[in-house]
Amino acid sequence: MTIKTMNLINEVPIQSRPRERLEHYGEKALSNHELLAILLRTGTKGTNVLSLALSMLNHFGNLYHLKTASCQELMAVSGIGRIKAIELKAAIELGMRISQASQIKIGQITSSTKAGEMLLVEMKGLQQEHVVVLFLNTKNEIIKKETIFIGGLNSSVAHPREIFRGAVRYSAARIIVGHNHPSGNPDPSEADIQFTRRMSECGELMGIELLDHIIVGESEFVSLKEIGIC
Known part of the structure; x- marks a missing residue:
């Protein structure tokens, strides 16, 4: 040459x-x-x-x-x-x-209950609202866990684009979103429900499934999938 x-x-x-x-x-x-x-x-x-x-x-x-x-x-x-x-x-x-090198897996999600229990252990007692995303492959193995932002879902930073930007970066097939209520009450607010619906719509457009949105309280959690929101 x-x-x-x-x-x-x-x-x-x-x-x-x-x-x-x-x-x-x-x-x-x-x-x-x-x-x-x-x-x-x-x-x-x-x-x-x-x-x-x-x-x-x-x-x-x-x-x-x-x-x-x-x-x-x-x-x-x-x-x-x-x-x-x-x-x-x-x-x-x-x-x-x-x-x-192979992609590191940090567990596998087999149900909303397992995901909720994992997030409950990590997030209960936090004094500020944290939004955590579990990025999953096609086998529902966790390939990345990341805190996307800290603050209420009413904040301008709490936007689905931040979540799906990470999903694209890590080549995730599905995601589970979790956030905590510092009040200790895991019941979803209207803002939680609207945010979940927006994420679900974005996921459908991008071909990245929102498996669940889990809200963590002081001693229990609520799966928005199980109550029919996503």
């Missing part, structure tokens, strides 16, 4: 530089040598980083040989010193570990 490059990176048009291309088009749009150039960061005197990245790929022939190269073998490429070699080995190892 032969690609013509300028002697200095500042001679390359901004829109053609690897970092800018990744920022605008995403990492999948970049070639191997562009991704490698971002990791290398700088070239050498008279050779820009794109040319250095190409030299490395040509030297090793393919990504597998680059992956298995030792620091000493990396340093055999002109322009690759000790620091660059160490940084590359660290980046390669981290990439391998990430590729082998």
